[in-house]
Amino acid sequence: MMQSRSNGGATGSAPLDAEELRRMDGWWRAANYLNVGQIYLMHNPLLREPLSADHVKPRLLGHWGTSPGLNLIYVHMNRLIRKYDLDAIYMAGPGHGGPALIANVWLEGSYTDIYPHVTRDAAGMLTLFRQFSTPGGVPSHVSVPTPGSIHEGGELGYVLVHAFGAVMDNPDLLVTAVVGDGESETGPLAGSWKSIDFIDPGRDGAVLPILHLNGYKIAGPTVWGRRSDADLEQFFRGQGYDPVFVEGDQPAQVHQDFAAASEAAICKIRAIQQAARSHSRPDDLRWPMIVLRTPKGWTGPRIVDGVTVEGTFRAHQVPVAEVKTNPEHLRILEEWMRSYRPEELFDENGALRADYAALSPDGLRRMGSNPHANGGLLRKPLDLPDYRDYAIAFSARAAERTGSTAVLGRYLRDIYRNNPDNFRLFCPDETNSNRLGAVFEVSDRCLATQILPQDDHVSHGGRVMEVLSEHCCHGWLEGYTLTGRHGLFASYEAFAMIIDSMAMQHAKWIEHARRLPWRADIPSFNYLLTSTCWRNDHNGFSHQGPGFIDTVIHRKPLVARVYLPPDANCLLSVANHCFRSVNYLNLMVIDKQPQLQWLTMEEADAHCRLGAGIWPQYSREPDKPDVVLACAGDIPTQEIVAAAWLLRRHAPQVKVRVVNVVDLMRLCPPDRHPHGMSMEDFTAIFTESAPVLFAFHGYPGVVHDLLHGRAWHDRFHVRGYLEEGTTTTPFDMVVQNEMSRLHLCLDVTRYLPHLFADTALADYCETMLARHQTHIREAFDDLPEIRDWVWSDDRVPASG
Numbered sequence: 001m002m003q004s005r006s007n008g009g010a011t012g013s014a015p016l017d018a019e020e021l022r023r024m025d026g027w028w029r030a031a032n033y034l035n036v037g038q039i040y041l042m043h044n045p046l047l048r049e050p051l052s053a054d055h056v057k058p059r060l061l062g063h064w065g066t067s068p069g070l071n072l073i074y075v076h077m078n079r080l081i082r083k084y085d086l087d088a089i090y091m092a093g094p095g096h097g098g099p100a101l102i103a104n105v106w107l108e109g110s111y112t113d114i115y116p117h118v119t120r121d122a123a124g125m126l127t128l129f130r131q132f133s134t135p136g137g138v139p140s141h142v143s144v145p146t147p148g149s150i151h152e153g154g155e156l157g158y159v160l161v162h163a164f165g166a167v168m169d170n171p172d173l174l175v176t177a178v179v180g181d182g183e184s185e186t187g188p189l190a191g192s193w194k195s196i197d198f199i200d201p202g203r204d205g206a207v208l209p210i211l212h213l214n215g216y217k218i219a220g221p222t223v224w225g226r227r228s229d230a231d232l233e234q235f236f237r238g239q240g241y242d243p244v245f246v247e248g249d250q251p252a253q254v255h256q257d258f259a260a261a262s263e264a265a266i267c268k269i270r271a272i273q274q275a276a277r278s279h280s281r282p283d284d285l286r287w288p289m290i291v292l293r294t295p296k297g298w299t300g301p302r303i304v305d306g307v308t309v310e311g312t313f314r315a316h317q318v319p320v321a322e323v324k325t326n327p328e329h330l331r332i333l334e335e336w337m338r339s340y341r342p343e344e345l346f347d348e349n350g351a352l353r354a355d356y357a358a359l360s361p362d363g364l365r366r367m368g369s370n371p372h373a374n375g376g377l378l379r380k381p382l383d384l385p386d387y388r389d390y391a392i393a394f395s396a397r398a399a400e401r402t403g404s405t406a407v408l409g410r411y412l413r414d415i416y417r418n419n420p421d422n423f424r425l426f427c428p429d430e431t432n433s434n435r436l437g438a439v440f441e442v443s444d445r446c447l448a449t450q451i452l453p454q455d456d457h458v459s460h461g462g463r464v465m466e467v468l469s470e471h472c473c474h475g476w477l478e479g480y481t482l483t484g485r486h487g488l489f490a491s492y493e494a495f496a497m498i499i500d501s502m503a504m505q506h507a508k509w510i511e512h513a514r515r516l517p518w519r520a521d522i523p524s525f526n527y528l529l530t531s532t533c534w535r536n537d538h539n540g541f542s543h544q545g546p547g548f549i550d551t552v553i554h555r556k557p558l559v560a561r562v563y564l565p566p567d568a569n570c571l572l573s574v575a576n577h578c579f580r581s582v583n584y585l586n587l588m589v590i591d592k593q594p595q596l597q598w599l600t601m602e603e604a605d606a607h608c609r610l611g612a613g614i615w616p617q618y619s620r621e622p623d624k625p626d627v628v629l630a631c632a633g634d635i636p637t638q639e640i641v642a643a644a645w646l647l648r649r650h651a652p653q654v655k656v657r658v659v660n661v662v663d664l665m666r667l668c669p670p671d672r673h674p675h676g677m678s679m680e681d682f683t684a685i686f687t688e689s690a691p692v693l694f695a696f697h698g699y700p701g702v703v704h705d706l707l708h709g710r711a712w713h714d715r716f717h718v719r720g721y722l723e724e725g726t727t728t729t730p731f732d733m734v735v736q737n738e739m740s741r742l743h744l745c746l747d748v749t750r751y752l753p754h755l756f757a758d759t760a761l762a763d764y765c766e767t768m769l770a771r772h773q774t775h776i777r778e779a780f781d782d783l784p785e786i787r788d789w790v791w792s793d794d795r796v797p798a799s800g
Contacts, residue, residue: 015259024075026356031071033340034103038132045125051334053324061133062140063096065316068298069212070100076262081361087172090367091163094180095141095153108360110147110368114518122350144512148368150482155505157186158475164195165479167205169421175207181225182217188471193239198446201276206269209289214296216313242286247293376520378484383418387576391601392568398791401594404568409438417442426465426473427490434530435592470498486523492531494545507555521582530592534635540727546698552587557673562587562664566637567597569604611663618658625657628690632661633697640695643744650761667706691751696720731782
């Protein structure tokens with residue numbers, strides 16, 4: 001038997017009088033009963049007749065082990081919400097506790113409000129049981145159909161970052177974030193504790209982390225489950241928390257101890273916030289948290305088939321597995337369910353008795369009905385400045401180089417200014433590096449701890465979020481958008497792969513939410529990837545990796561959007577569109593280095609509205625082309641246009657059409673993606689017969705994948721990133737990956753041999769490639785005619 005104990009002044013205290021304790025324990029038992037029923041029963045929901053094998057589901061799915069602890073926390077949060085009028089939501093890191101959250105929102109009535117057919121009576125209880133983990137029903141995790149949830153249980157390791165993102169710029173919100181001890185072993189969760197250093201109590205809400213230790217994962221013990229309270233206290237105090245420990249297996253004492261600990265935590269949070277909001281911020285800012293130790297599968301079967309179940313890994317999923325075929329197991333299940341005394345909890349109609357139901361908060365204060373858990377209800381459109389005011393103007397086309405992301409940074413600066421509590425940039429220590437530093441003209445970097453005189457744009461009130469963790473930045477923005485606000489995740493391109501699974505899970509959330517009419521539209525999740533694979537001025541091969549494009553294009557077409565703006569004006573037009581959109585993953589990829597600017601603002605707008613189109617200003621006799629030179633991405637655009645320019649000078653007999661694709665999904669057939677071009681539009685751009693040489697920002701297979709299902713797709717010859725590179729010159733990167741203007745021209749001579757009676761162009765290209773290799777090893781820089789190349793309409797033969 002686990003000894004009940006607590007610290008923090010809870011031991012021996014009894015904040016609950018006998019009647020409140022009785023009622024809270026009754027709610028807890030009712031939730032536990034509903035958990036078991038969801039896993040096991042398809043008939044006889046209230047056990048008003050002896051349990052038989054026919055009452056049991058043929059397939060037993062779900063997880064019991066973590067649920068009793070989750071239920072305990074839920075009923076105690078209900079008490080505090082009522083007592084202090086809290087605006088609170090609940091996030092369950094142990095996503096396997098799906099039946100726990102479903103049980104509680106059904107008990108409080110939120111579930112029936114959204115799903116009226118699941119009534120609050122015996123018939124509704126049976127529906128609740130039958131739908132759980134069954135075809136056409138609901139998943140076993142805390143998931144999108146669960147009222148009150150903005151955190152999918154399949155995302156193991158992210159409950160804290162989602163919770164902290166939710167409270168940013170949300171001063172009245174409290175998030176109870178339950179961390180499972182298995183989840184606590186993940187890398188992202190270990191880094192998430194530092195989120196406390198980015199919360200401003202004067203402006204933000206608060207997170208109450210509750211580390212729920214029950215000792216086991218699916219099969220083995222947990223690391224922190226075996227650590228002493230002293231060890232854990234040292235760790236959490238070092239992270240900036242003031243931990244309180246509650247432990248036990250005797251329900252009455254655990255209720256009292258947890259009531260004392262949780263109420264003390266709420267009072268401390270309020271004191272911190274009140275002090276900060278009255279300009280008397282405490283020097284030693286330590287936020288409360290609770291470590292709750294209870295047995296795994298608490299209140300479930302103690303012994304099954306002669307082995308211990310409660311308090312062991314065997315309680316993780318289905319503690320009694322052979323109920324339909326083993327009479328002893330059936331007896332254990334019935335005894336287990338009757339131990340909760342359902343006849344005391346539910347009235348003759350099967351509804352929760354009124355004295356227990358009165359524990360629920362009212363209306364929108366119920367955690368299953370809180371609008372923050374359906375953040376689209378709170379969404380306000382951004383107050384966006386006119387993006388055209390930031391346009392790059394030029395007198396000569398593609399003759400000067402400008403950093404496109406620096407232009408976007410000025411646009412973001414004014415979005416910050418116009419939206420002081422509705423927009424944030426999340427960037428892993430790369431804001432200045434990615435040339436977005438203009439935002440620091442209106443907001444600092446956020447840090448809640450010590451600020452030093454030599455720090456650059458760092459303050460407690462800063463709202464630019466920088467931490468060297470892609471997991472934290474992505475998770476914060478998820479929580480921020482899921483509660484109705486807007487933002488941008490900016491990162492080095494190669495490091496986006498770190499959050500590959502997070503993007504996949506968030507896409508699943510959005511896609512599933514769009515099937516539910518009660519889920520309101522949320523702001524899109526916007527990515528900007530820069531410091532791309534084609535430039536490695538300070539880095540090397542490790543910083544090359546365009547694979548995040550592959551991640552996004554394989555998400556549901558309803559959700560996935562990929563944009564490759566070739567210049568600043570296109571980037572502005574695309575970003576404006578993304579910031580106005582809802583329910584998408586919007587991926588924008590463009591490098592931060594100074595680059596040639598191709599289109600006027602008017603041209604860029606028209607081009608981005610189409611998503612793909614012919615660039616006649618860079619083509620030669622494009623109406624009936626011999627070859628189509630297509631591109632997607634800034635460096636591919638540079639090389640394609642430069643190849644077209646070389647063909648003008650060295651092979652004026654070749655009719656060249658230049659095509660640029662900014663919306664990558666336009667390449668898909670329309671039956672595969674809503675942005676896919678019709679066949680008529682596709683052939684109007686790419687023709688029916690001309691070879692298409694396609695220079696692409698990422699892996700060549702992506703383009704072939706997108707073109708699958710298109711007629712004549714075998715005419716497309718794609719060059720892209722081949723996993724070649726090092727710290728080298730810009731042009732050498734495209735040479736090493738065989739996507740240079742010279743390689744493209746050589747391709748033209750191969751695919752159109754009938755237009756090249758001599759080998760002059762091929763010889764020129766081979767000579768230039770050889771000169772390039774010699775020059776960069778002697779001068780450590782690209783050839784001047786490559787490095788300084790700009791567009792011109794002259795056709796004077798090239799030297800050398």
